[in-house]
Amino acid sequence: xxxxxxxxxxxxxxxxxxxxxxxxxxxxxxxxxxxxxxxxxxxxxxxxxxxxxxxxxxxxxxxxxxxxxxxxxxxxxxxxxxxxxxxxxxxxxxxxxxxxxxxxxxxxxxxxxxxxxxxxxxxxxxxxxxxxxxxxxxxxxxxxxxxxxxxxxxxxxxxxxxxxxxxxxxxxxxxxxxxxxxxxxxxxxxxxxxxxxxxxxxxxxxxxxxxxxxxxxxxxxxxxxxxxxxxxxxxxxxxxxxxxxxxxxxxxxxxxxxxxxxxxxxxxxxxxxxxxxxxxxxxxxxxxxxxxxx
Amino acid sequence: xxxxxxxxxxxxxxxxxxxxxxxxxxxxxxxxxxxxxxxxxxxxxxxxxxxxxxxxxxxxxxxxxxxxxxxxxxxxxxxxxxxxxxxxxxxxxxxxxxxxxxxxxxxxxxxxxxxxxxxxxxxxxxxxxxxxxxxxxxxxxxxxxxxxxxxxxxxxxxxxxxxxxxxxxxxxxxxxxxxxxxxxxxxxxxxxxxxxxxxxxxxxxxxxxxxxxxxxxxxxxxxxxxxxxxxxxxxxxxxxxxxxxxxxxxxxxxxxxxxxxxxxxxxxxxxxxxxxxxxxxxxxxxxxxxxxxxxxxxxxxxxxxxxxxxxxxxxxxxxxxxxxxxxxxxxx
Numbered sequence: 001x002x003x004x005x006x007x008x009x010x011x012x013x014x015x016x017x018x019x020x021x022x023x024x025x026x027x028x029x030x031x032x033x034x035x036x037x038x039x040x041x042x043x044x045x046x047x048x049x050x051x052x053x054x055x056x057x058x059x060x061x062x063x064x065x066x067x068x069x070x071x072x073x074x075x076x077x078x079x080x081x082x083x084x085x086x087x088x089x090x091x092x093x094x095x096x097x098x099x100x101x102x103x104x105x106x107x108x109x110x111x112x113x114x115x116x117x118x119x120x121x122x123x124x125x126x127x128x129x130x131x132x133x134x135x136x137x138x139x140x141x142x143x144x145x146x147x148x149x150x151x152x153x154x155x156x157x158x159x160x161x162x163x164x165x166x167x168x169x170x171x172x173x174x175x176x177x178x179x180x181x182x183x184x185x186x187x188x189x190x191x192x193x194x195x196x197x198x199x200x201x202x203x204x205x206x207x208x209x210x211x212x213x214x215x216x217x218x219x220x221x222x223x224x225x226x227x228x229x230x231x232x233x234x235x236x237x238x239x240x241x242x243x244x245x246x247x248x249x250x251x252x253x254x255x256x257x258x259x260x261x262x263x264x265x266x267x268x269x270x271x272x273x274x275x276x277x278x279x280x281x282x283x284x285x286x287x288x289x290x291x292x293x294x
Numbered sequence: 295x296x297x298x299x300x301x302x303x304x305x306x307x308x309x310x311x312x313x314x315x316x317x318x319x320x321x322x323x324x325x326x327x328x329x330x331x332x333x334x335x336x337x338x339x340x341x342x343x344x345x346x347x348x349x350x351x352x353x354x355x356x357x358x359x360x361x362x363x364x365x366x367x368x369x370x371x372x373x374x375x376x377x378x379x380x381x382x383x384x385x386x387x388x389x390x391x392x393x394x395x396x397x398x399x400x401x402x403x404x405x406x407x408x409x410x411x412x413x414x415x416x417x418x419x420x421x422x423x424x425x426x427x428x429x430x431x432x433x434x435x436x437x438x439x440x441x442x443x444x445x446x447x448x449x450x451x452x453x454x455x456x457x458x459x460x461x462x463x464x465x466x467x468x469x470x471x472x473x474x475x476x477x478x479x480x481x482x483x484x485x486x487x488x489x490x491x492x493x494x495x496x497x498x499x500x501x502x503x504x505x506x507x508x509x510x511x512x513x514x515x516x517x518x519x520x521x522x523x524x525x526x527x528x529x530x531x532x533x534x535x536x537x538x539x540x541x542x543x544x545x546x547x548x549x550x551x552x553x554x555x556x557x558x559x560x561x562x563x564x565x566x567x568x569x570x571x572x573x574x575x576x577x578x579x580x581x582x583x584x585x586x587x588x589x590x591x592x593x594x595x596x597x598x599x600x601x602x603x604x605x606x607x608x609x610x611x612x613x614x615x616x617x618x619x620x621x622x623x624x625x626x
Contacts (some may be wrong), residue, residue: 035405083596090603099352099603101408102551102595108594116585220585228416231409239405266424268572273417280410281398 001037002139006235007200007257011141013150015253019246020153021208022159022230022237024201029178030240032088034097038104040204040223041111041231046072046209047218048115054213061145061214063127065152068208076202077195079289083107084198085191108223115220123217131214145214152211157246173197177240232276238286247287251275297622301432307599312464316457325456329528331569332463338561339470340517342607345424345547346556347483348473348507349490350400351408354415355546357390358515360422360538362522367439368431369452375449381523386518392515396508412540419538441526451527459528467562468523470517475558482506487556552598556603563607568594 025039036042049068054061084103091097133144164170175183176193184190216222233252237244252272259268279286318327341355357571361478366380399410425433436485444450453459477483488496496503526532536542545568553564571594575587602609 029405033405035409083600086600087603098408099551099599101351101405102548103599105548106592106595106599109588109595113585113588113592117583117589121584195438228412232413235406235413264424266420270417270420270424273413273420276413277410277417280402280406280413 003259003261006140007261008254009142010146011254011257012250013143013253014257015250016150016153016246017146017208017211017249018226018229018233018253019249020149020204020211021155021226022233022245022249023242024204024246025209025230026234026237026240026242027160027204027243028197028201029234032100032194034100034104035086035231035239036104036198037101037113037227038107038199038245039201039205040222040225040227041108042072042205042228043074043208044075044115044218044220044223045111046202046206047216047222048119049206050213051124051126051218054128055269061130062148064213065207065231066129068210069203072206072209073199073203076205076246077199079107079202080198081191081195085194088191088194099108105139112220112223119220121219123219125217126213128214143215149211149215152207153249154246154279156207157242160200160204161242169196229272232272234286235275236279238288241286241288244286244288251287297618300618300622304399311418316460321454325460325601327385327570327573329456329460329463330573331565332460332467333525333528334549334569335562335565336463336467336470336544337518337521337546338564339467339474339558340514340521341546342474342550342556342558342561343477343513343514344507345550346560347478347486347490348510349487349556350507351407351547352411353513353540353547354411354413354543355518356542357415357418358392358518358536359522359525359542360415360534361388361391361502361515362519363526363532363537364422364433364522365519366432366441366523367441367526370441371439372431376449377523377527378449381451381520384523387574388519388522389512391517393508396511400507412543415538415543416540420533422534422538436534438531438536439475439526441530443530451523452530456554466520469556471562473517478558480615482509486510490556506625528601548595550605552595552605554607557605557607559611560605563610564605567606569577 021043024042025036028034028036028039043168046068049071050061050064053059053064053068053117053176084107087100087103092097097126128145130145130148134141135144136142164174172183172188172193173196174198175186175188176190183193228251233248233269234240234245235248236251237246255272255275256265256268310419315328316325319328337355339357341352344350345352362381362384365384366377369375369380369383370377395411395414399407402410422433423436426435441452444452446452446454477486485496485501485503485506488499488501489506493503522537525537548569550561551564551565552568553562558566568591572587572591575590579586579590598606
């Protein structure tokens with residue numbers, strides 16, 4: 001019973017962090033209607049940024065949270081502006097331009113392999129002030145980096161959700177997401193909104209990088225590990241939905257940690273795919289998705 | 295010389311060259327590169343039936359390659375059946391699987407369909423990697439299957455030299471190109487194109503879009519699986535991550551998109567550009583700077599999408615048209 005309870009606690013904490021890795025993906029899809037295949041690479045960039053920042057300055061990982069996401073925001077903002085926007089403009093009448101998907105795939109190849117050229121293939125870890133610390137509650141052991149990851153993840157999701165509803169830019173993002181032509185007519189600059197959406201999505205990947213680095217390792221193709229899982233999470237929760245991404249993440253985290261009590265971790269992976277396909281067939285718009293988007 | 299004569303002469307010349315190449319090339323390494331080039335052109339042409347004509351983006355076609363390879367190899371290892379027979383069985387299994395996943399997924403929009411095909415093929419890969427043996431049937435999990443050497447024999451689909459493989463894949467490629475040419479000019483081709491561009495309008499005009507997409511996917515899966523058997527027999531070894539992996543699925547889609555999706559010559563042109571680039575940059579660059587060849591690959595992908603979003607076939611056709619009109623007018 002206790003091991004099961006432990007698995008549930010672990011699953012929820014890790015699940016929220018998975019949700020965080022999927023938030024940027026779902027936001028970018030929601031606004032731009034583009035599945036960003038470079039998302040995992042952006043996460044990798046976020047993890048490397050956090051890694052080097054903490055490694056070189058020896059700073060507390062919580063402080064990296066203040067520095068890394070803004071840097072990544074500009075990285076994403078200008079990447080969308082320079083690389084992706086031109087393709088978008090060429091296909092402006094298509095609702096879900098497939099060429100943009102391919103461009104993001106190209107970005108994925110370039111970023112992952114640039115990292116390989118710069119940093120080499122080895123797995124890197126950095127000992128932060130919170131690495132390896134855990135405390136016990138009753139008989140449950142809670143790992144501090146994962147608990148703070150959970151708190152930051154939920155906080156980011158709530159913050160993003162409020163931002164989308166309460167601020168002018170957030171509303172412009174939503175308007176563009178609902179109907180880009182009409183938003184254009186109302187004076188919203190569609191491409192600037194895309195830059196901002198991409199920037200925020202990348203910044204959230206930076207937050208995820210800071211959260212993951214205290215208990216995980218980073219290497220150039222680390223994004224692929226989270227990428228496929230993030231795809232599954234956003235489809236599960238409903239592409240474009242912020243709450244859906246968190247819910248999907250927690251579902252996946254729970255399945256992973258509870259099922260791994262009974263079987264090997266490679267089989268739990270197979271089960272996650274099976275659950276994913278079942279949900280797609282039964283309710284393609286996902287748990288909390290928008291009917292228009294599938 | 296009229297334009298038609300010019301076209302025919304060039305086509306005949308291309309046929310002659312591709313038929314005679316093994317006589318000129320002695321190095322098995324280069325012949326292998328050519329064989330793989332045709333192999334990818336074949337796969338992409340099969341992919342093009344759904345990915346190009348039907349206007350969706352399947353990103354999990356490796357699953358059909360894997361079904362073909364596993365079916366024929368398991369039948370040969372367990373029941374001593376000829377891989378030629380197993381190839382047809384594998385094709386039929388793949389067609390059934392294709393229709394089964396196409397039926398629920400074709401309702402979805404572009405992005406969902408692409409993600410669904412990825413998830414399906416990755417799911418199958420993870421399953422196979424977990425299965426060591428199923429009853430008496432060996433899968434060997436992640437280690438894959440090894441085909442024992444039985445000596446040169448057509449029945450066993452094993453040859454000591456590369457040339458027979460070259461001619462087999464060349465024949466397959468020519469046949470599949472002819473088939474797509476035929477389909478693109480048939481009623482089904484028009485229905486598919488209509489359904490891909492304007493599904494709602496086509497539906498309103500009474501075209502059963504879903505049915506034709508399903509037929510296209512079934513056919514595409516069948517043809518793709520045949521190449522799986524070919525690959526298994528060529529290499530005599532395969533493992534899930536290689537033959538069922540995302541890299542293969544993505545490469546097929548890249549070749550199609552760079553060449554020109556939905557165009558008959560697209561896959562061939564895409565393979566002619568990307569395959570040599572891939573092989574040579576890997577051979578010459580990956581030792582000095584691992585990763586550089588993939589950076590180049592990614593950059594080319596981005597640049598082609600930026601400047602020729604419809605692929606390279608269109609500008610090349612235009613160039614050929616200009617040259618051809620010069621030749622035919624000055625010649626006449």
